[in-house]
Amino acid sequence: MRIVSIDSREDHAVELDTAADVALRRDDFLVPPAVGGEFPLTAYLAGNSLGLQPRATRGELMADLDAWEEYAVHGHTDADRPWVDYHEALRGPAARLVGALPREVVVMNSLTVNLHLLLASFYRPTAIRHRIVIEDYAFSSDSYAVRSHVAFRGHDPDTAVLRLRPRPGEDTLRTDDVISTLNDHAHSIATVMLGGVNYLTGEVLDMQEITEAGHAIGATVGWDLAHAVGNVPLALHDCDADFAAWCHYKYVNSGPGAVAGAFVHERHLDNPALPRLEGWWSTDPATRFEMRPVSQPQATADAWSLSNPPIFAMGPVRTSLELFDSVGMDALRDRSLRLTAYLRGLLETLAARSDVVIVTPDDDAHHGAQLSVRVRVDVADLTERMSSNWGVVADDRQPDIIRLAPAPLYCTFHDCWRAADALSQELTGEGIA
Numbered sequence: 001m002r003i004v005s006i007d008s009r010e011d012h013a014v015e016l017d018t019a020a021d022v023a024l025r026r027d028d029f030l031v032p033p034a035v036g037g038e039f040p041l042t043a044y045l046a047g048n049s050l051g052l053q054p055r056a057t058r059g060e061l062m063a064d065l066d067a068w069e070e071y072a073v074h075g076h077t078d079a080d081r082p083w084v085d086y087h088e089a090l091r092g093p094a095a096r097l098v099g100a101l102p103r104e105v106v107v108m109n110s111l112t113v114n115l116h117l118l119l120a121s122f123y124r125p126t127a128i129r130h131r132i133v134i135e136d137y138a139f140s141s142d143s144y145a146v147r148s149h150v151a152f153r154g155h156d157p158d159t160a161v162l163r164l165r166p167r168p169g170e171d172t173l174r175t176d177d178v179i180s181t182l183n184d185h186a187h188s189i190a191t192v193m194l195g196g197v198n199y200l201t202g203e204v205l206d207m208q209e210i211t212e213a214g215h216a217i218g219a220t221v222g223w224d225l226a227h228a229v230g231n232v233p234l235a236l237h238d239c240d241a242d243f244a245a246w247c248h249y250k251y252v253n254s255g256p257g258a259v260a261g262a263f264v265h266e267r268h269l270d271n272p273a274l275p276r277l278e279g280w281w282s283t284d285p286a287t288r289f290e291m292r293p294v295s296q297p298q299a300t301a302d303a304w305s306l307s308n309p310p311i312f313a314m315g316p317v318r319t320s321l322e323l324f325d326s327v328g329m330d331a332l333r334d335r336s337l338r339l340t341a342y343l344r345g346l347l348e349t350l351a352a353r354s355d356v357v358i359v360t361p362d363d364d365a366h367h368g369a370q371l372s373v374r375v376r377v378d379v380a381d382l383t384e385r386m387s388s389n390w391g392v393v394a395d396d397r398q399p400d401i402i403r404l405a406p407a408p409l410y411c412t413f414h415d416c417w418r419a420a421d422a423l424s425q426e427l428t429g430e431g432i433a
């Protein structure tokens with residue numbers, strides 16, 4: 001979505017906010033007070049890092065604490081939401097968000113832990129086929145995870161981890177180049193594990209095409225959806241991904257370190273030959289408490305879960321997933337595209353009179369809510385000044401990127417305007433209008 005000529009007046013942003021919009025649920029969130037500037041509340045564009053707190057979360061959390069007080073150990077079975085199968089309530093909404101069948105999804109652990117558990121099953125190196133493909137600018141934890149897996153299986157991470165780089169002078173990957181690299185190293189690649197939306201550039205990769213290309217060379221394909229879930233429409237089942245993992249603390253707003261999600265494609269669920277790390281939550285719940293020595297997993301993603309779930313951390317995920325169900329991804333994406341198109345238009349106005357560069361691709365198929373901007377000043381200092389002088393919260397990634405993400409559930413057009421204005425004021429000494 002492209003806005004050809006942008007009206008950069010503040011009044012216009014305010015007008016845009018008066019239109020009714022089913023996907024705007026700002027009143028359901030707690031927006032923090034601004035630390036600086038003329039507005040009482042923060043313009044919060046850091047939902048790509050940590051989403052805001054839904055108002056409902058505190059009450060739900062208190063209800064779970066009350067159940068512990070009232071039932072103690074009997075809460076496992078007698079609480080209003082019995083703890084023993086608490087995670088069942090999260091399965092459906094999480095599956096809808098990532099485009100999966102309910103039995104392909106389980107909410108558990110944290111993101112990097114889930115990546116490790118899934119790599120333990122889906123990275124099956126041989127002497128020749130032992131490479132893992134990631135983005136050169138993959139999130140550090142993913143890089144550490146795959147390097148440690150490769151080393152764990154006796155291979156050299158410096159040669160066995162293949163890092164995809166954009167062309168010289170470009171910031172993002174081209175699908176054709178990704179596919180060529182896979183074909184060039186077809187016999188040595190065991191697993192492809194990429195970010196659905198890259199954390200740094202905000203680029204959305206062509207998941208379907210890359211998954212197909214990975215399978216065509218005989219590799220398994222998994223996705224880190226940390227920046228994709230709750231941000232862009234996903235179709236994990238249909239794109240035939242082998243595995244995926246994500247967190248719920250960014251666009252899904254379930255709180256810092258929230259319990260994460262994992263996906264295993266249906267076609268792997270009934271495969272007894274697939275190795276797996278297991279615990280007592282892997283086994284069939286019907287016989288779990290018989291404490292048998294050998295597990296009997298059901299054909300669901302739960303077979304990858306290990307421990308009884310942390311109930312006080314599951315409640316916030318349940319609460320925030322409900323919000324997504326009530327809005328729906330189509331309406332959310334529609335609002336997201338309008339917000340980012342507006343923000344991009346303002347940033348292009350700024351780019352025309354300064355040296356900022358918008359790194360995130362501008363075709364709708366290749367971006368979500370985040371726009372990454374390259375600047376020529378100290379980024380940590382810049383984001384600090386945007387907050388203390390203008391009440392705008394963005395985040396920075398060294399050495400030269402600031403990320404602005406108008407999360408559609410709670411960000412307004414006026415928030416976008418404030419972000420562009422703050423950036424303009426700090427970089428050029430003039431406002432955006």
Ligand SMILES: Cc1ncc(COP(=O)(O)O)c(C=O)c1O
Pocket residue numbers: 110111112113139141142195199224226227247257
């Ligand atoms: C793309 C990506 N992968 C992995 C991680 C690590 O997540 P966690 O600390 O939940 O394991 C993050 C955290 O922000 C991330 O953005």
